[in-house]
Amino acid sequence: MLELMAGPVLTFTDRGIYCPAGDFHIDPWRPVDRALITHGHADHARWGHRAYLATDGAAPVIRMRLGDIALETIAYGTTRQIGDARVSFHPAGHVPGSAQIRVEVAGEIWVVSGDYKTVDDGLSEPFVPVPCHAFITECTFGLPVFRWPDPAQIAAEINGWWTANVAAGRFSLLGAYSLGKAQRLLAALDPAVAPILTHGAIENTNAVLRNQGYALPDTIRVTPELKPKDHPGALVLAPPSALGTSWAKRFTPASDAFASGWMALRGVRRRRAADRGFVVSDHADWAGLNTAISETGAERVFVTHGYTAQFRQWLESQGYDAGIVETDYSGEELDSTEDVVEAP
Amino acid sequence: MQRFADLFTALDQTTSTKAKVTALAGYFREAPDADRLWTIALLSGRRPKRTITTTRLREWAAERAGLPLWLFEASYDVVGDLAETIALILPPPARTVERSLTDWIAWLKSLAALEEPDRKPEILAAWDSLPGPQRFVFNKLITGGFRMGVSRKLMTRALAAATDIDEARLAHRLMGDWTPETTSFSELVLSDDPADDLSRPYPFYLAYQLDDPPENLGDPSDWRAEWKWDGIRGQLIRRDGQLHIWSRGEELMTDRFPELRATLDHMPDGTVLDGELLAWDHEAARPMPFNALQRRIGRKSVPKKLLAEAPVVLRAYDLLEWQGSDLRAAPFADRRARLDALLDALPADAGIQPSPLVPFDSWEALAATRETARDANAEGLMLKRAASPYLAGRKKGDWWKWKVAPLVIDAVMIYAQAGHGRRANLYTDFTFAVWKGDELVPFTKAYSGLTDAEFRQITAWVRKNTLERFGPVRRVPPEHVFEIAFEGIQRSARHKSGVALRFPRMSRWRHDKPAAEANSFDDLQAMLATYG
Numbered sequence: 008m009l010e011l012m013a014g015p016v017l018t019f020t021d022r023g024i025y026c027p028a029g030d031f032h033i034d035p036w037r038p039v040d041r042a043l044i045t046h047g048h049a050d051h052a053r054w055g056h057r058a059y060l061a062t063d064g065a066a067p068v069i070r071m072r073l074g075d076i077a078l079e080t081i082a083y084g085t086t087r088q089i090g091d092a093r094v095s096f097h098p099a100g101h102v103p104g105s106a107q108i109r110v111e112v113a114g115e116i117w118v119v120s121g122d123y124k125t126v127d128d129g130l131s132e133p134f135v136p137v138p139c140h141a142f143i144t145e146c147t148f149g150l151p152v153f154r155w156p157d158p159a160q161i162a163a164e165i166n167g168w169w170t171a172n173v174a175a176g177r178f179s180l181l182g183a184y185s186l187g188k189a190q191r192l193l194a195a196l197d198p199a200v201a202p203i204l205t206h207g208a209i210e211n212t213n214a215v216l217r218n219q220g221y222a223l224p225d226t227i228r229v230t231p232e233l234k235p236k237d238h239p240g241a242l243v244l245a246p247p248s249a250l251g252t253s254w255a256k257r258f259t260p261a262s263d264a265f266a267s268g269w270m271a272l273r274g275v276r277r278r279r280a281a282d283r284g285f286v287v288s289d290h291a292d293w294a295g296l297n298t299a300i301s302e303t304g305a306e307r308v309f310v311t312h313g314y315t316a317q318f319r320q321w322l323e324s325q326g327y328d329a330g331i332v333e334t335d336y337s338g339e340e341l342d343s344t345e346d347v348v349e350a351p
Numbered sequence: 352m353q354r355f356a357d358l359f360t361a362l363d364q365t366t367s368t369k370a371k372v373t374a375l376a377g378y379f380r381e382a383p384d385a386d387r388l389w390t391i392a393l394l395s396g397r398r399p400k401r402t403i404t405t406t407r408l409r410e411w412a413a414e415r416a417g418l419p420l421w422l423f424e425a426s427y428d429v430v431g432d433l434a435e436t437i438a439l440i441l442p443p444p445a446r447t448v449e450r451s452l453t454d455w456i457a458w459l460k461s462l463a464a465l466e467e468p469d470r471k472p473e474i475l476a477a478w479d480s481l482p483g484p485q486r487f488v489f490n491k492l493i494t495g496g497f498r499m500g501v502s503r504k505l506m507t508r509a510l511a512a513a514t515d516i517d518e519a520r521l522a523h524r525l526m527g528d529w530t531p532e533t534t535s536f537s538e539l540v541l542s543d544d545p546a547d548d549l550s551r552p553y554p555f556y557l558a559y560q561l562d563d564p565p566e567n568l569g570d571p572s573d574w575r576a577e578w579k580w581d582g583i584r585g586q587l588i589r590r591d592g593q594l595h596i597w598s599r600g601e602e603l604m605t606d607r608f609p610e611l612r613a614t615l616d617h618m619p620d621g622t623v624l625d626g627e628l629l630a631w632d633h634e635a636a637r638p639m640p641f642n643a644l645q646r647r648i649g650r651k652s653v654p655k656k657l658l659a660e661a662p663v664v665l666r667a668y669d670l671l672e673w674q675g676s677d678l679r680a681a682p683f684a685d686r687r688a689r690l691d692a693l694l695d696a697l698p699a700d701a702g703i704q705p706s707p708l709v710p711f712d713s714w715e716a717l718a719a720t721r722e723t724a725r726d727a728n729a730e731g732l733m734l735k736r737a738a739s740p741y742l743a744g745r746k747k748g749d750w751w752k753w754k755v756a757p758l759v760i761d762a763v764m765i766y767a768q769a770g771h772g773r774r775a776n777l778y779t780d781f782t783f784a785v786w787k788g789d790e791l792v793p794f795t796k797a798y799s800g801l802t803d804a805e806f807r808q809i810t811a812w813v814r815k816n817t818l819e820r821f822g823p824v825r826r827v828p829p830e831h832v833f834e835i836a837f838e839g840i841q842r843s844a845r846h847k848s849g850v851a852l853r854f855p856r857m858s859r860w861r862h863d864k865p866a867a868e869a870n871s872f873d874d875l876q877a878m879l880a881t882y883g
Contacts, residue, residue: 150422150425150426150429151416151418151422151423151426151439151440152426152429152430152436152439152440153439154439269776271439272429272430272435273363273432273435274430274431274432274435275776276363277363277500278803280366281366282364282365282366282367283364314425314429316820317422317425317426320421320422321419321422324419333817335815340776
């Protein structure tokens with residue numbers, strides 16, 4: 008039992024989550040020697056580490072975003088020994104290729120969730136609960152007011168909105184994250200309604216994912232030469248921050264909408280002043296978080312980002328040993344501008 | 352209630368005024384009379400009486416959802432709307448039942464006859480029979496706060512479209528002291544004789560802020576100027592031997608201002624005045640600060656002591672009805688002349704004074720006068736075109752408010768709190784401090800004035816720079832300086848700093864100023880001495 012005296016499997020440093028036994032970081036936010044990456048979103052996969060390890064599925068997008076980096080890949084469920092730690096990656100259901108990372112040191116198992124959701128979005132590898140002693144979880148939507156509607160119902164709402172816009176001679180401008188959310192929406196759209204146009208940031212990711220074998224409907228990239236009137240009734244999919252800019256203005260008249268978990272709140276919907284808000288999130292809702300945590304069987308839970316204070320208190324009241332870890336992860340931010348740096 | 356909930360959803364789903372009017376007009380054409388009457392009532396701020404306290408509703412909703420009360424409260428903090436929080440937190444309905452809006456309101460009234468413990472199963476059963484949007488609307492009815500993103504003006508426009516009745520005429524019909532219990536749709540909306548209600552006020556004419564230079568308004572001789580007071584806009588009505596005083600928010604406030612009853616003896620029937628209700632310092636012959644008036648508004652009956660400490664007057668600036676005829680179409684200059692003649696004949700203790708015209712012969716001279724507004728305890732000037740009729744609602748062109756520039760002070764942000772409702776995921780509520788030696792003394796909070804982009808920027812900074820948490824409040828390093836603009840400053844025993852600001856807001860983010868260069872407590876005291 009000497010091993011139990013050896014300190015925690017993972018520690019929390021100002022660079023990120025660190026494993027002393029394996030001398031590696033998970034999703035660090037400052038440059039480190041060895042980084043294990045859960046998925047390709049910018050707050051998790053950052054530039055500047057000497058060596059990267061990610062799943063086969065996540066690697067192509069990470070390469071697209073970070074360029075020429077030293078990136079090794081690993082299949083879901085395969086165990087790798089790193090120093091004194093045994094490491095494996097497991098589906099997180101967040102975006103295609105996203106993973107939770109399981110770290111086992113001397114029989115004690117900790118799991119880092121990264122970002123996750125428990126509903127099947129039809130595209131990402133569905134979330135699998137991983138039994139562990141300690142679970143490090145996000146809680147972006149860690150309040151009981153967040154309950155995601157049935158994805159089929161939302162798909163019907165979006166297609167209904169689009170169809171009505173076609174009938175009224177309008178374009179449909181839909182704002183969604185370029186990695187994950189956008190492709191998940193594409194998979195839910197009915198291509199029979201009208202053509203689907205995409206912002207360059209989204210289309211670049213589409214190209215990578217199609218190449219990996221993810222099934223997406225046909226889309227047309229919006230280029231400066233594209234003539235909107237050649238595509239009447241089109242649905243235009245763009246990162247949220249592109250809506251309301253001159254890029255979006257050429258699609259007139261249009262109805263605009265956002266797809267985000269935040270759209271569950273009327274106040275946020277109204278602040279965005281879009282015509283419609285569809286409740287679609289790549290993070291777990293209240294029930295999803297609670298189920299996921301319970302299914303890990305963990306006794307200790309660390310919450311990293313989201314409604315951390317409230318969610319920790321709730322977990323404590325449910326008998327967990329729960330703590331808050333301050334991180335640089337942002338979760339689902341309605342106002343993120345990360346996606347739109349490049350020209351259309 | 353399906354139809355009403357659909358209307359609510361349709362209004363909520365668009366930001367286009369035209370689409371809102373279309374949706375509302377469609378509803379007004381199709382809904383049964385009782386429902387449309389209630390809809391008009393709700394959209395003009397007439398709500399059914401609250402029969403259950405919000406405390407009970409919170410407890411019952413948390414219990415039904417199987418959650419501790421503190422978690423319900425934490426959720427409410429984020430959502431910012433009680434009706435919505437309850438709707439979101441409850442489990443989905445077991446079965447759904449359709450009842451009309453009017454039926455639900457009648458049911459709600461019937462609850463008043465029950466003992467409180469007997470109301471609980473009724474409410475729980477109702478929650479359990481309503482799908483999402485209807486449940487939200489239902490909660491709005493029982494909590495009594497109804498805002499649908501539709502102004503009264505828009506509602507009136509839609510009703511005008513649905514009934515082919517002139518909008519201004521409708522606006523007048525919808526004013527006053529009615530409820531769906533005391534009238535019917537045809538009596539209220541279709542009846543041709545609005546004068547049958549003796550207390551009915553005229554719709555207030557509201558001005559926009561003047562942003563362009565006044566020179567753009569043309570020849571100064573076409574215009575009149577008055578001080579713009581910081582009181583409560585009110586309409587005083589004398590008809591058939593009775594006095595009625597309405598606030599702009601259409602609240603009947605007659606009994607709150609007993610000192611104005613004396614006007615009954617001096618004014619003929621068929622007289623309606625528009626003016627400003629102010630707490631008045633008779634000795635100094637100028638208005639008291641707004642908080643003196645505030646002490647009066649809060650109470651339905653006025654103790655003698657308060658009556659002596661904060662006496663109220665009406666400073667009248669317009670005459671809307673004279674000898675029973677509607678004067679609103681007459682030019683302002685004519686109305687004003689008759690008003691002055693009327694007020695001249697009133698004794699000084701009648702409680703009504705003219706709000707004097709401010710003479711001027713050039714815009715330049717008037718601008719100089721405006722700069723002295725604070726000396727008169729005024730917010731600035733009102734500009735009115737001499738030829739203007741008295742219109743209904745907020746209209747551009749003939750009336751403008753021309754406020755004096757606000758007072759400003761540079762302060763350091765020391766605490767941040769997340770907003771709720773529209774701003775649920777942003778830090779928007781800040782506490783500001785000024786220097787007293789090496790110490791920072793908090794003196795005001797401010798919530799508004801920044802752009803969405805600036806709020807996002809400061810939010811990201813707060814998240815990364817939290818030093819300490821006190822519940823929802825985060826202490827942050829004193830790094831950011833903001834210019835705080837405000838309309839007035841008062842001594843206050845209730846505030847630790849000893850001052851209270853009127854309408855504080857962030858007017859500028861001083862990226863150029865390090866925290867050490869923010870203003871000092873002495874500066875604040877100096878402002879209090881000059882303007883307090």
